[in-house]
Amino acid sequence: MSxxxxxxxxxxxxxxxxxxxKFLQLDNYKILTCSNGKEALKILEEKYEEIVLILLDVxxxxxxxxxxxxxxxxxxxYNNIKVILFTVKSFKEDIEKGKELGADGYVTKPFxxxxxxxxxxxxxxx
Ligand SMILES: [Mg+2]
Numbered sequence: 001m002s003x004x005x006x007x008x009x010x011x012x013x014x015x016x017x018x019x020x021x022k023f024l025q026l027d028n029y030k031i032l033t034c035s036n037g038k039e040a041l042k043i044l045e046e047k048y049e050e051i052v053l054i055l056l057d058v059x060x061x062x063x064x065x066x067x068x069x070x071x072x073x074x075x076x077x078y079n080n081i082k083v084i085l086f087t088v089k090s091f092k093e094d095i096e097k098g099k100e101l102g103a104d105g106y107v108t109k110p111f112x113x114x115x116x117x118x119x120x121x122x123x124x125x126x
Pocket of ligand 1: 011012013057058059060
C-alpha cells in the first residue's frame with residue numbers, strides 16, 4: 001500500500017525546484033521533481049495514487065503549466081489532486097486563467113519558504 005503523501009514540484013528553473021524541495025521536506029512530504037510539463041504528466045500517470053498536490057510553474061517551454069492543468073482537470077481520477085500554480089507577481093491574468101482551469105491556489109514568485117509551507121497545508125486541508 002502506498003502512502004498518499006507525495007508532492008510534485010514542476011518548474012523549469014532548477015534553483016526554484018531545489019529551494020521548494022528543501023522547505024517541503026521539513027514537513028515530511030515525499031517530493032518528486034521535474035522540469036517540464038511532459039514529465040509532470042508522466043509522473044502523475046505512474047504515481048497518481050500517492051500524489052496529493054502538484055506545484056506547477058506556469059511559464060515553462062513546450063508544455064505550459066496551464067496546459068498541464070487542463071489535462072489534469074480533464075481526468076476524473078486526478079480529481080482529488082490539488083494544483084497550485086507558480087506565477088510571476090505582475091501576471092494577474094494568470095490567476096484568472098488558472099481559476100477558470102481549476103487551480104486550487106497560486107503562489108507568486110518570489111515567495112517566502114515558510115509562507116509556502118503554511119499555504120500548502122491550508123490548501124491540502126480544504
Ligand atoms: Mg518557468
